[in-house]
Amino acid sequence: MNDSHPGYASHGSAEPPAQRLAGLRGPAPQRSLDARALAALAANPGCRRRALLDAAGVDKTVLAERLGSPAPFGRSPFAIARGNVFEARVKADGYAELLLLLQRHLGLPEPDADGVAVPDLLPRAGTAVRAERTRQALAEAAARPGRWTLLDHPMLRLDVAGSPAHLEPDAVVVRPDGRWTVVEIKSFPILDGSADPAKVGAAARQAAVYVLALREAAAELAGVKPGDGPYDEPEGPAAAPDPTVLLVCPRDFSNRPTAAVVDVRRELAVTRRQLRRMTRIDRILDALPADAGFDLSTADDGTPARTDGQLADAVAAVPAAYAPDCLSTCELGFHCRREARCADAVGQLGRSVRGELGSLRTVGGALAAAAGGVPGRGARDGGGPAHDGGPADGGAGGPADAVDEAAARLARAAALRAEALAEGGLRP
Amino acid sequence: MNPADPTASPGAAADRVTAEILAAVLSGTERGVVVDSPPGAGKSTLVVRAARELVAAGERLMIVAQTNSQVDDLVDRLATAAPDLPVGRLHSSDGRPAPEALRHAGVTASPRIGDLAEQQVVVSTAAKWQWVKDVDPWRHAIVDEAYQMRSDALLAVARLFERALFVGDPGQLDPFTVVGTDQWAGLSWDPSRSAVTALLDHNPGIRPHNLPVSWRLPYSAAGLVSRAFYPFTPFRSGTGEGDRRLTVGAAGDGGPVDAVIDEAAESGWGLLELPARHTVRTDPEAVHVVARTVRRLLDRGLAAVSEKGTAPVTADRIAVGTAHRDQAAAVRAALTGLGVPVDGSPGPAVTVDTANRLQGREYDVTVVLHPLSGRPDATAFHLETGRLCVLASRHRHACIVVARAGIAELLDEHPSTEPVQLGVSVKFPDGWEANHAVLAHLAEHRVGLR
Amino acid sequence: MSLLTTLARLEAVHQDRAQPLATVRHRHLSDRPMVVVPLAAAGEDGAPLAAMLGTDRDAPRLHVVPQPLDRDQRFAFLAALAGDLLPYLEGYGEETEQVEGTEKDPETGERLPVVRELCADAPQLVVPNSAGVHHLGLLGRSTRFRRTADDADAGPYPVPSRVPLLGRWLTHLRERAEVPGSSMLLAMTALLGRHWATGQSHLEDQHLGALLAWIAPPPGLGGAEAARYAESARDGRGQLHCPPAGPATDPRFDEKLLGPAVARHDAARAALRAAPPGEAARAEAHVRRTADEVRGLLEQVLRPTWDQVWRGLDLLRALPPGARVAERWEGDRWSYTGHRERLAAGEPPQPRFDDAVTAARKLAQREREQARLDLQEALDDPLAMAEHRLSGEAFAGTVEAVEAAYDTSGRTPKPRPLVTVRTGDRPHADPGREVHRVWGPPGEDGAAPAAQKAEVVRHDPAEGTVVLRLTSGMGRRREPEPGTVPQPGDRVCFTLFELSVRQAAPLPDPQNTPWTHGGPPGSASAVPGPRPGGPHTGGPHTGGPAAAAAADEEWE
């Protein structure tokens, strides 16, 4: 177990393969770890293909198009407009509604005569500049205890797989008690106090990444290293980021904001370890052919840096772990599904199917097992044991047994199915 | 409140908490008293003691347990501890109480509550109590295994008593339902939650007591189980390092099965690891290895040395735990094939059961088929901490886990797309973390099997 | 997913076509179902955009909200929807039958005979998918507390009185849809998914077009290819050939077609407001034209789904109904009858939250109905029974030998024949275990045989034999009644589970809610749940008029 247990690679212990990743991506700008990337990570943390592409910051939407299976994702302009209107409403009148919600849901005092500091975070500057400005603003706020500071769309930095990823929460509030609270503004409603659990879950995972980034920032400000255990809570000034976040949503069927506090400690632990595992990206890189690359750019004359065929080869060179959930979380979903279907993989039917079939990994193999286990018996009259072997016989337990067990179960199921269909008059 | 306080002896620490609990039951201001009990922390002893003290104080009381075997077990314990106490065993009209419950002179059994009016203590399942009507409420009740009871069951029986002591293990399996309950998520009276959480939400004045000492788990297990499954309410073992030992009669044959038995006898833990492979649930190889391990445990003449003295580890002191019923059936069949008794009626036999049914039981040695062994995917069911917690905390001396390699990778690949319901407090510990903590510990006691 | 379902899916992949998962139809289908295909405005849960509905597949009715943000248009839509739906929903109340039963006298506790009215039939709504069910629930929630012009305190935005009534019906139907096996509000994807296994995952089955493509692919196409076409094929304008079955629309449709059309409609309305008197007629005509344009676009994306739902109904109707489907439909009829009575009695709308007792009662009902459904499906359908046989919870086989035997412990000997069954199944039939006999379909005379139990005496898996001792269902005489004991050569089936569903235990009245659950609703000790939310998130007692007051704030 020792060697199969992937130890936590500590941050910065090895030279980050950032350069190789940048090379794979080519001149295109690095895609940030946005909500969609996080959702894909959560839905399929074991997929190396996604891990590599995300670590390299490749634009998977464009890649999917080039592979001939465009991603089905899109946002309706109505939804976008409504989201913007709602966020504007929450932040209108000097953040009046937002501050009220913060006071009510976090039990905070009203801002005093000094009001709320809203530092200019240079929204139009470049990412790096904005990140540095946010860091300063946090430091300034921390130096002014007892006051409210509201960071509107701050830019946070988080080390992912050895290279910095940038994150932009809707808002972070530095409270008079010195704690920092992440505010997520979403346009799905809270109806009678409850909201779509899948959407809240996604928001919580997103917020957890922000808290994680804030923790790094706080640890840096405090000059300490972030803790390692799953339930570790930082102490002292590094403890400023609150693992409870404020989710702001429209109330019921209106456009008025309401809020809910969400404890993201569990998501925090999950995200932290998933991101940490991503540092094993070097192993994926090692297995990559030297000439593989995902450069999606085109020269001025329109010649692509890499042909569609080359891109397909490069993608095929990284193992995937397709599951149907991919279709709703990862841009390459349709591409990987096609690949899984071509490979006749049972995983195309869902994760749970694999559990039923043990080591049988192809549809053809499973059906052959189902057909082969009962030569001429079972379906005929339902009499007699449908198969030999099985646990009752306490076989010696060689590797073949495991396959046989799955095959025997399938054969048994096939016999029962045939019998039942015949009885039901469907297949005389 | 720090149970790990090394200055107090385990006995003294436990006594202090017990005294507080009893005082709260007899004369506390809150109508409810909640006791969180980690595995083997003397929950049953507490129930028996509280029952006797209440009766001594002139009270009549009803006791609610969740399954018939729990009720029978409790009746047996009560009657053994207090032979003079008149105990009523209320049972359903088509069920018969177990002989252990009925063998005592002080026990009266009946399907009708009217027949048991004279009994100072009446014990039954929550399901049966729900049908009891036309009686004066009892002043006191004890609800056992309260975390396994659903809120709706408590709603149905709470009219029968004025005050109650709720005892249970928060680390075990949660109650569940197969139908949709989303519309009540976040409501304090969500009927599908556990009875204790509903009670605590509606009675914010109730502060749960924590039993601080596990008398069942050996020193070698208490630390791990406490850390992995009870991160915010730690406990410790009642016995110290080396107080519990297993001695092995016959020398090992040099094979891996014997090696893992030696390791477990020595350290309290053993991991017998099969090569990585995706298998069906009833992985014949793993099942066979489990059966062989039990066979060798019996053949090699183990003896359990503990604070209670030395006793041979007979078949009835061994249990096999699995996640699924078909796995248990397969193990039973394999054991029968190896001549190991699995049916208790003719004589001592090895218990083979699922985590659900092993809840609340204890043995000297357990052999566990790891819930994730050989699985191509880890589902929420398999990651549920309660399941692993039950399986890893049934033993007094040693626990041997049989698993295929590759579980760590499987955990890494497990998607984490849990939905979040507003207003529902997060359940800790996280299944992934708990599984990893246990795996990391087991890795130190690993014997590989080719 | 069970192994049998997995196997069917594997076969479907192999055959490139869906495979049957049932030999009978397990849900009731009305002679005159009301098909409803709702669409919601993107990004705004519960805001209606359009609905196509009706009982005549050739003449769907269409209602749209040309500007989804406009409150007046929304209410006009809902009023129109109510105008179509309410006559259908209420129409089943006319014909009733008298059912005799007993009721307990609250004073004496005696059981007294009563006659109750039961509606002879009930309405049935069919929507494309479960999101459609959810959407109807949201419409119900958003309308049932609205005040009407008839209310004493009508508020600033009274709605036609039919609107809250519609809300109460939709709320009821949506609640009922949570009860396993009920058929008053059905999602077509769930219906088809219960009866066919496709060669794709359960997740992909939520797409009605793809699901149908697997079950009945167009000529010349395989299931996988047809499904892929339904999911993603687009025309020259970038629009899907098979639009999503709602309630969400395709973002590309919103962007390229609907958005611009709505903008034109907005502009036309602005022009009308600004129009000098002389121009008003022209401007008004333009408003109508732009509204019709929106309407036309929505009709185009709704019609394919409408046709799909009807096609699904055709496919399902081709299956013979399960023998116990009518019995479950009677439960729906009771539910319908009850709701009508509550409306007639002038009860307030359903509250926002169930109180503790109501929630527990509903949970018990759902669990009981789930158990009944599982049981009845197994009895009705050999394929469903096969699941239990595979899991060891039932076994079927041929009787090999019967040996007369008697229980002589009592005053008169009772028949206890020993029956040896040869079976290929591997039941978890330990000796002493009670098993229950499954009878085939009722014989000529139609009388259902008495329930029969047996006890496992011996089980030899290697031999494939189970020896049973019949313990009941043989009459009261010394010798078993003819036909009650199976004979050698007979096919028999036994289950390890009971063949009847246990009653749920009684719960207290809501006003007797115990202290453990906060006391009676509305009492001082009834603290509201930990649900967060705005100021009007209260306990269960926040339904009724108080909630209606808050409803005015909604929908701005």
Ligand code: SF4
């Ligand atoms: S779609 Fe492909 S790349 Fe994306 S997560 Fe799934 S398997 Fe990995």
